[in-house]
Amino acid sequence: MLKIDELEKKWYRYKVKTILFPMASVVFSSVIFVGGYYVYDSKSNTFLTPSHKISKVVLGVSKEMNGSETQESLTLNKVKKELKEVSLEPVIPVIDMEKEERVKESKKYVKKASTHKVNRHTVKAKANKYLTASELTVMAKAEKVKVVKPHVTKKMNFQTTSINYMDTMKEKFLRTGKSRDALLLSRAYYKEGNFKEAEQWALSANKLNSKSEESWFLFAKSKAKLGKKKEALKILISYYKKSHTAKTKELIGQIKTGKI
């Protein structure tokens, strides 16, 4: 029998060791650092004040002169401080400005070249396949409208026939543990519109046989259907890097354009 209570106590002790001690040491060292700095700072001030006082006492006659000098030195210090502050400011904006200028210049060239090309060929091509926010909202509206269409009865019929199929397939998979059976299940769930299950089974099929192209496709398609378009594209792009198949490229395009 496991002694879980004892084990939990040990685990808490371990956590204290691994988390609290390093944190405490960081806090402690920072306190020492800040405290040290404060002490040093206050000491340096105390060193300055007596000498200041002494100068006032000894050279009491030329108070005004000294006052003006001290004022001058104060203003100098201020300027120095300001300069220091200025020098501590990030240098990045300066570089950015230069960059911006360069970018602007290059953009000008690009614009010139592009307008030239447009004038020459008079063909307007879309920059990329990603949908804009407005296009996406239109798509979403269109999808909502599609849902209203009465296709439900068809799907219900299909589901009733497929339940037995799913059960038998699941049983078969448990017997064989084969990737092919998981893939068939994923395919069936995808057809049925149960994308969550389709995604799970495609993942299982892929884990058992990562070379199966269809498992990648079903996984990505299910993700896309579940609204995880970015993830779907990421998966397909990583697979395309390995496979370089035209089918993968086509599917990437379909998901990008929202056909799936």
Add this chain to the structure above:
Amino acid sequence: MSSRFESVKNIFIDAIDKNNYVELESATYNYSVLESSLDKPLKMVLLYGKPGTGKSMLLNKLYHNLKENREIHYFNAPILSEKEFLRSIYEAMSGQEIPEKMRVNFDGLLKYCQKLKDKREIIFLLDECQLYSEPLMEKIRLLSDTRVIKFVITLHKTEDEDVIAKEHFKTRIWEVIEMSNANEYDLEIYIQKKMIQKGFIDISNTIKKRDIKYIHKYTKGNFRETNKYLYTIFDIYEYYDVHEPQKISEKKFSKKILEMAAIRLGYINA
């Protein structure tokens, strides 16, 4: 009250069974080398590596795959007595049982083998050969010289055992297969396949790459250690599932339990 984690933990009981064999890319490669080496005119094949790298599992799979088509015998536990070893070899070859009071004469066995030359080729799979005595190893060597018996032997990879391999078999072993521990990728496949094959897809999906990395950190990709670690993890899971189910999540693999199991097995000094 039983928990589903009880069944999951039982998957990781360290047992050499062909049903527990998990196809990994490295293991598949080693298996194909091993199988093809049996068709070559070799006297011996040496399978070596650190404990827990899957040597016995590979030998077991080879036996079950070939037993229908070839004359193959598997000694999964070492027979340390020379008398018993020779008796077992002879009984396996002849198919006859030797009465208890009788023993097999080694010279007689050699002659018996020589008579079978070019007629039969018998394969013996010997596991844990580092436990055999040197004189017995010498006899195995002589038997392999007849070219009637081919031995596939497994050895643990330590300095001493390397010496045994060098001294006894350097002129006879023509195929040497070195088994190594799994890397993170192989370990992930191993764990996932084991669980998926038994139908625990949902639990396997909760184990993420960072968990595998953590497991690999302590087991170094050793399959025996991995089995032990996962058994302990699911043992703790089982306890919580039965007594304090609110402490475990179905969606996320518990880092706390991973650490608790590591403490329990002494991987972490808490």
